[in-house]
Amino acid sequence: MKHPSLDLIPASEITPQAVFEARRDWLRLMASGAAGVAMAGWAGREALAQSPGKLAKLPGARSTVPGAMTLDKLTTYQDASTYNNFYEFGTDKADPARNAGTLRPRPWTVTVEGEVGKPGTFDLDSLLKLSPMEERIYRLRCVEGWSMVIPWVGYSLAELIKKVEPTSKAKFVEFTSLADKTQMPGVRSGVLDWPYVEGLRIDEAMHPLTLLSFGMYGEVLPNQNGAPLRLVVPWKYGFKSAKSIVKIRFVEKQPLSSWTKAAQQEYGFYSNVNPQVDHPRWSQATERRIGEGGLFAKKRPTLMFNGYEAQVGQLYAGMDLKKNF
Amino acid sequence: MQKKRSLWLHPAAKPLLFLICCSPLAWLVWAATMDQLGANPAEALIRSLGDWSLRALCLTLAITPLRTVANLPALARFRRMLGLFAFFYVTLHLLAYGWLDMGLDLGDIAHDIAKRPFILMGFTAWLLLLPLAATSFNRAIKALGAKRWQLLHKLVYPISLLGLAHFIWMRAGKNNFAEPAIYGAVLAVLLGWRLLRRWRSRGVSSARLT
Numbered sequence: 001m002k003h004p005s006l007d008l009i010p011a012s013e014i015t016p017q018a019v020f021e022a023r024r025d026w027l028r029l030m031a032s033g034a035a036g037v038a039m040a041g042w043a044g045r046e047a048l049a050q051s052p053g054k055l056a057k058l059p060g061a062r063s064t065v066p067g068a069m070t071l072d073k074l075t076t077y078q079d080a081s082t083y084n085n086f087y088e089f090g091t092d093k094a095d096p097a098r099n100a101g102t103l104r105p106r107p108w109t110v111t112v113e114g115e116v117g118k119p120g121t122f123d124l125d126s127l128l129k130l131s132p133m134e135e136r137i138y139r140l141r142c143v144e145g146w147s148m149v150i151p152w153v154g155y156s157l158a159e160l161i162k163k164v165e166p167t168s169k170a171k172f173v174e175f176t177s178l179a180d181k182t183q184m185p186g187v188r189s190g191v192l193d194w195p196y197v198e199g200l201r202i203d204e205a206m207h208p209l210t211l212l213s214f215g216m217y218g219e220v221l222p223n224q225n226g227a228p229l230r231l232v233v234p235w236k237y238g239f240k241s242a243k244s245i246v247k248i249r250f251v252e253k254q255p256l257s258s259w260t261k262a263a264q265q266e267y268g269f270y271s272n273v274n275p276q277v278d279h280p281r282w283s284q285a286t287e288r289r290i291g292e293g294g295l296f297a298k299k300r301p302t303l304m305f306n307g308y309e310a311q312v313g314q315l316y317a318g319m320d321l322k323k324n325f
Numbered sequence: 326m327q328k329k330r331s332l333w334l335h336p337a338a339k340p341l342l343f344l345i346c347c348s349p350l351a352w353l354v355w356a357a358t359m360d361q362l363g364a365n366p367a368e369a370l371i372r373s374l375g376d377w378s379l380r381a382l383c384l385t386l387a388i389t390p391l392r393t394v395a396n397l398p399a400l401a402r403f404r405r406m407l408g409l410f411a412f413f414y415v416t417l418h419l420l421a422y423g424w425l426d427m428g429l430d431l432g433d434i435a436h437d438i439a440k441r442p443f444i445l446m447g448f449t450a451w452l453l454l455l456p457l458a459a460t461s462f463n464r465a466i467k468a469l470g471a472k473r474w475q476l477l478h479k480l481v482y483p484i485s486l487l488g489l490a491h492f493i494w495m496r497a498g499k500n501n502f503a504e505p506a507i508y509g510a511v512l513a514v515l516l517g518w519r520l521l522r523r524w525r526s527r528g529v530s531s532a533r534l535t
Contacts, residue, residue, distance in 0.1 A: 083364030091501045094363065146365060191500045262500060281498055282440050290364045295357055297367075298428055 052077040055222060058215035060133035060153040065208045067311040068136040075148035079291050081222045085142065086243055087191050088177065088184035089224065095186070096224035103183045103244065105221075105228035114174075114250035117165030124228050128214060131159035135218070136211055136232075141273045141306045143237035145299075147287045152232050153215030158206045160248075166202065170250035173205040174198070175231055175242040192258050198242040199255030199269065200233065201315075209234055209311055235308040237271045268325040272316070273306035277325050333399035342403055346410040349377045350417070367425035374418035375447075379492065379508050381411035382485050386515040393522075405461055408481070412458040415451050415488075443494035450487035453480050482519075485512055 063069060086096040089103075108124040122130075133153050141147045161173075179195030181187045187194050204210060211232040214220060221227040226243025233241050239259055249255075259267035266280050275285045286299040305312050316324075332338070353373055356362050362369040385407040392400045422444075427434045438444045457478055460466070466474045489512055493505040 079364035091499065091503070093365075146368075189503075263498065266498060278440060280440075283436060288365065288367065294360075295366050295370070295425060 052081075052217050052219055055219040057218060058133065058153050058220045059218055060135035060215070063134040063136045065134070065136070065156065067209060067308050068134070068138070070137050070139055070149060070307070072137075072139060072149040073292075074137065075150060075289075075291050077217045080148055080150050080216065081225060083290060084224050085144075085238065086186075086224055086226065087189075088179065088186045088194075088196065088244070090186045091189075091191055097222075099185055100223035100227075102185070103178075103223040103227065105223060105244075108228045108246075110229070110245060111247045112160075112164050112249075113247070115167045115170035115252060116250050117167060119164065127160070127212075127229065130163065131155040133214070138209075138211070138232060138234035139306050140232075140234065140238055141287060141302065143239055143267070143271065143279065143284075145282065145284070145287050146290055147300075147302075147306075148290050150216055151218070152211055152213040153218065154211045154213035154229075154232070156208045157210045157212045157231065158208060160212060161202075161206055164250075166250050169252045171202055172251050172254050173200050173202060174247075174249040174251055174255035175200075175245050176247035176249070177242050178244045178246045192262055195246075196242060196258045197255060197261075198231070198240055198257050200240070201254075202250075203315055204233070204312075207312060207315065209308060235273055235305040235312045237273060239267070240271050270316075270321075270324050272321065272325075273302060274304060274321055274325070275302040276304075277322050333397060334402075339402070339406065342406060346381070346406065349373070349414070367421075371418065371421045371426060374414055374421050375492070378411060378414040378418050379488055381407060381414050382481075382488055383508065383511050383515065385411050386481065386485060386512070390515060390518045394518075409458060409461055412454045415447075415454055419448065419451050443491050446487050446494065447491040450484045450491065453484045453487070457481065457484075482516060485516070 082097045083093045084096040085093060086100070089096040089099040106124060109121050110124075110127060111119075111121050113119045132155065134155055135151055135153055137149060137151045139147060139149055175198045177196040177198075178184065179187050200210070211234075212229060213226075213232045214229050216222075216225060221230065226241075226245075229245055230243040231241045231245065240257075254269055257267070257269060260269060273284075278284050284302055287302045288297070288299050292300075303309070353362075353370060357366055357370060360366070385404060388400050388404040388407065392398055423429055423434060427437060438448070457480060460469060460474060460477060469477065489505065489508055492508060493502065496502055496505055
């Protein structure tokens with residue numbers, strides 16, 4: 001299954017004209033938005049959103065998948081890359097940005113195994129070339145009650161799934177993150193039972209909105225955001241989107257997610273964003289949009305399935321979402 | 326020793342302590358206006374005020390053991406100010422929660438407390454601090470009588486335990502106990518020292534009786 005790198009310049013590094021023109025459009029949009037911001041500090045934060053310029057470019061063509069391009073104002077790159085839950089690098093939200101420098105996102109391989117006709121190990125370059133890169137602007141809602149809007153780069157996980165030919169027994173997909181003490185200081189702590197494991201039902205995994213992401217803001221993923229590849233499932237709470245994935249396993253039985261294992265009554269397998277089903281210890285009716293309006297901003301109402309109900313609602317038709325939280 | 330004692334009694338000592346106690350707030354105000362509180366400034370502000378509340382409480386409770394163990398009776402003159410700063414930071418913590426997190430909506434706050442009982446614990450700690458802050462001036466001590474005043478101010482022990490429980494419970498959902506453990510250890514030493522002292526003095530007095 002391993003494909004040797006054939007090209008000297010990876011296709012992923014060439015920016016199609018349409019993409020960079022579109023990007024310039026939103027840069028202009030962001031700049032005009034920033035001008036309206038009164039406080040100097042906040043304006044400075046806006047400026048940082050425009051071109052991170054920190055990592056290798058990874059452009060993607062505007063996605064045509066329904067629902068994939070929200071018009072919500074983007075969260076700044078600064079905020080999206082410094083306020084993270086990635087316990088492998090520490091429990092404080094500033095820890096991943098501080099500590100993830102030790103992660104080595106290359107070389108990287110992902111093992112695909114279980115109920116599939118074509119199991120195998122993919123190296124990162126072959127995954128990058130597996131399907132054309134798309135830019136998708138998704139809302140991200142954390143179970144803790146905050147949200148961001150992030151332009152991811154990647155392709156539908158379904159593209160990979162189709163290539164490995166799941167058998168009829170493949171009812172669920174289990175994702176395992178890297179758990180290497182030498183690269184991830186947080187793995188030494190007992191906060192969770194490592195490695196981090198997440199799972200999706202096969203139809204959820206096959207949904208076109210379920211993204212296998214390699215980049216954000218037109219660049220490869222920063223380590224703290226789950227480099228070199230991660231899942232993004234926009235209608236579920238953030239923790240469902242496993243980061244720094246090393247194994248994808250197709251299974252017949254529902255996998256046990258790490259957070260479900262840690263607190264079964266608090267974090268269910270589905271964990272769909274749902275303003276009507278509160279977390280046992282706090283309300284999920286509203287959320288704080290990071291970077292929106294500063295200190296005194298009002299929270300905004302949380303949307304059913306994080307606003308993706310039209311696209312994913314039918315996956316759960318007839319299900320009791322209170323029971324299957 | 327003599328030199329140290331005179332330093333503690335220096336007329337500038339109290340104003341200096343006052344400025345030191347104000348510095349966390351000054352830093353937070355500066356950081357909030359200069360956008361230095363990170364991606365979620367409201368959360369950072371609320372949590373930092375909570376941290377400083379606990380720290381001020383621990384410092385207040387450290388005065389008596391330090392005074393006795395290090396033989397620094399002059400430290401007693403700082404206790405009231407530290408206690409009042411603890412009340413001040415708890416009050417700001419509560420206001421920041423009610424305003425920045427709940428938008429001062431009483432209905433939302435009631436719903437939130439029902440969902441998150443640890444908030445009720447913190448709130449109870451603040452309520453119990455009210456009579457202590459209200460009786461912190463000399464005339465109140467006189468009016469109450471030293472004995473009753475002292476008894477009333479023993480409330481600081483349950484208050485500190487409520488504050489600690491509030492912090493532990495808040496972190497419980499994410500299995501993140503490293504920081505509460507530090508405060509727990511500090512409080513265990515400060516309250517344990519008092520229990521030990523009491524147990525010893527009781528031992529002495531009962532020994533005398535027999």
